[in-house]
Amino acid sequence: MNLLPIRPSDVEDCRHSAASIADAMQKFINQHSTVSIERTILLFYGVAGANADGIPLINLCVEQCVNANIINQGVAYQIAQHIKAGSCSPQESAEKIGYGGEIIPITITPQEAIDILKPFTKQAMEKIDSSCHQRTTTMEGFESHEQKRFGPLKYVIVATGNIHDDAVQAQAAAQSGADIIAVIRSTAQSLLDYVPIGATTEGFGGTWATQENFRIVRAALDIEQEKQGRYLHLVNYSSGLCMAEIAYMAAIERLDMLLNDAMYGILFRDINPRRTLLDQYVSRRIIARANMVINTGEDNYLTTADAIDAAHTVIVSHFINEAFATQAGLQKNQMGLGHAFEIDKNIEDSFLFEIAQAQLVRQLFPDHPIKWMPSTKHKTGDIFWSHRVDGMFDLIGIMTGQSIELLGMMTEAIHTPFLHDRFIALKSADYIFKTARHLGDEISWKPEGIVVKRAQNVLTDAKTLLQEIEQTGFFSAIAKGSFGDVCRTETGGKGADGVFERHESYVNPILDELETNA
Numbered sequence: 001m002n003l004l005p006i007r008p009s010d011v012e013d014c015r016h017s018a019a020s021i022a023d024a025m026q027k028f029i030n031q032h033s034t035v036s037i038e039r040t041i042l043l044f045y046g047v048a049g050a051n052a053d054g055i056p057l058i059n060l061c062v063e064q065c066v067n068a069n070i071i072n073q074g075v076a077y078q079i080a081q082h083i084k085a086g087s088c089s090p091q092e093s094a095e096k097i098g099y100g101g102e103i104i105p106i107t108i109t110p111q112e113a114i115d116i117l118k119p120f121t122k123q124a125m126e127k128i129d130s131s132c133h134q135r136t137t138t139m140e141g142f143e144s145h146e147q148k149r150f151g152p153l154k155y156v157i158v159a160t161g162n163i164h165d166d167a168v169q170a171q172a173a174a175q176s177g178a179d180i181i182a183v184i185r186s187t188a189q190s191l192l193d194y195v196p197i198g199a200t201t202e203g204f205g206g207t208w209a210t211q212e213n214f215r216i217v218r219a220a221l222d223i224e225q226e227k228q229g230r231y232l233h234l235v236n237y238s239s240g241l242c243m244a245e246i247a248y249m250a251a252i253e254r255l256d257m258l259l260n261d262a263m264y265g266i267l268f269r270d271i272n273p274r275r276t277l278l279d280q281y282v283s284r285r286i287i288a289r290a291n292m293v294i295n296t297g298e299d300n301y302l303t304t305a306d307a308i309d310a311a312h313t314v315i316v317s318h319f320i321n322e323a324f325a326t327q328a329g330l331q332k333n334q335m336g337l338g339h340a341f342e343i344d345k346n347i348e349d350s351f352l353f354e355i356a357q358a359q360l361v362r363q364l365f366p367d368h369p370i371k372w373m374p375s376t377k378h379k380t381g382d383i384f385w386s387h388r389v390d391g392m393f394d395l396i397g398i399m400t401g402q403s404i405e406l407l408g409m410m411t412e413a414i415h416t417p418f419l420h421d422r423f424i425a426l427k428s429a430d431y432i433f434k435t436a437r438h439l440g441d442e443i444s445w446k447p448e449g450i451v452v453k454r455a456q457n458v459l460t461d462a463k464t465l466l467q468e469i470e471q472t473g474f475f476s477a478i479a480k481g482s483f484g485d486v487c488r489t490e491t492g493g494k495g496a497d498g499v500f501e502r503h504e505s506y507v508n509p510i511l512d513e514l515e516t517n518a
Helices: 008-029 034-044 057-067 075-084 091-097 110-140 141-150 162-173 213-228 240-252 264-268 273-291 298-304 311-327 351-363 382-397 419-435 450-472 474-479 508-516
Strands: 033-036 153-158 180-183 233-237 257-259 293-294 338-340 371-373 404-406 499-503
Touching: 008 213, 008 273, 008 311, 008 450, 008 474, 033 034, 033 213, 033 273, 034 057, 034 075, 034 240, 034 273, 034 508, 057 075, 075 091, 075 110, 075 338, 091 233, 091 404, 110 240, 110 371, 110 508, 141 293, 153 162, 153 419, 162 419, 213 233, 213 240, 233 240, 240 257, 240 264, 240 273, 264 273, 264 298, 273 293, 273 311, 273 371, 273 508, 298 311, 311 351, 311 450, 311 508, 338 351, 338 382, 351 382, 351 450, 371 382, 450 474
Parallel strands: 153 180, 153 404, 180 233, 233 257, 257 293, 338 371, 371 404
Antiparallel strands: 033 499
16 A cells, blocks of 8 residues: 655654653663562473462462562572572472472572573573474464465454363364464453463353463364464463463463553553563563564553544554563564554544554554454444444455454454354455455555545654653653553552562573573
8 A cells, every 4th residue: 555644754753752761661670570570480490380279389489589578689599599509400499488488598699590590591491492493383384375365364262261162162263264363361360460270161251371271272273273274373361460471381382472562451450550561571571582473452542542532642552562572672573563443433434534543553563463453342232233344344454454453243242252253254354355455555645635634643643642751751651541541650550569679689590591682
């Protein structure tokens, strides 16, 4: 499609302001850690298991370090000291700390701790790199099919609560033509400060995100993609109070994409802003190493704020998410920025406004796998009208070259999609993607038209807000309700007590490795 006539200088100014915002926050990130980050380090070192009550050993181990007031030195420091004192592995050390409460005085230097852990750190990196290599090799085996495919990747969700049923429904979705399957996470899991262990068969509004559940669905898709002759992408959620832990589990189990946003947990789950920024940084370092793709959540802003008035906040968040992701070592092709078809359908020319927003996002971030979300806010129980809306949404998706498209379901406002609901959505998308394949190539913009003016105005407003945030600070913007009309304070929210300032002797060889070899 021909490019919209927007000023390159405005785009440069937006990126400059976003980078400045991220730089200021990175100073804070580099000086702090969280209990979730420390638990993730134990996962890297192979620590597994739980007590009789089902509390993960990694949680027990970190809690003991918190209670002993040594967590600011990093849990890895205490693990290294135990190995020095005679433990044979991080697992044995963690069991002594977590189950036995054995906290021992530190007698080794930080460098000695790093050296003691060096073989375990090397092994941990080799494990995550091996999973990444396996996924990449598998994807390359289906390259010929990818070269023939056109239109956005077709993305659907499963959410039965039972992981074994999810696996079957994921295979059924693939048989109907889905390219990406997301397993929706059980309601409120993002507020749990631990990750359940093992397979689960009950959930509300979705299925628990656990490492075993990841393995089960990935295995099912591995079987199905061989039958289909094309690669099938698997998605879950790295958000909430366990962002880094879930990122690690997903990387090991060869997931392809993770819902991972710098602000979603703050705004929509009332998780402490400091906690979220720290956890998203480390989770993205893991995602970068594993060569996975993030999906950001700007589409959610338009469910709580008006999609006409708040369109520029989506663009602002895109630039900020991009800047934070860059700080964490992600490449542009790993940054799946999200936006949505959420303007009130009763507004005259709303379709043109949607085109303007979609084309603007695509044009501002040409190398990013943009994720295009369907209408949900204005859906009703009228399935025929809903299906028509989804068709208009699909048309913009192919016309503006969106990368990933979460297909709308005609029963969106009624229930979790049935198998046939997905089949109908996939069949409709295939029809529109095929018949309108080159529509975008045929379009040029009227310089003084509705689409051009709308895009220019949204970009101007985004630039203004970014410059304001650059001056007042990121936390201040969140407190003022700049995104999604939701206000959150810097020190409020869930998980604030899990944030701590690093001691000058803080040890974290895993993070050092992730940052050094990005």
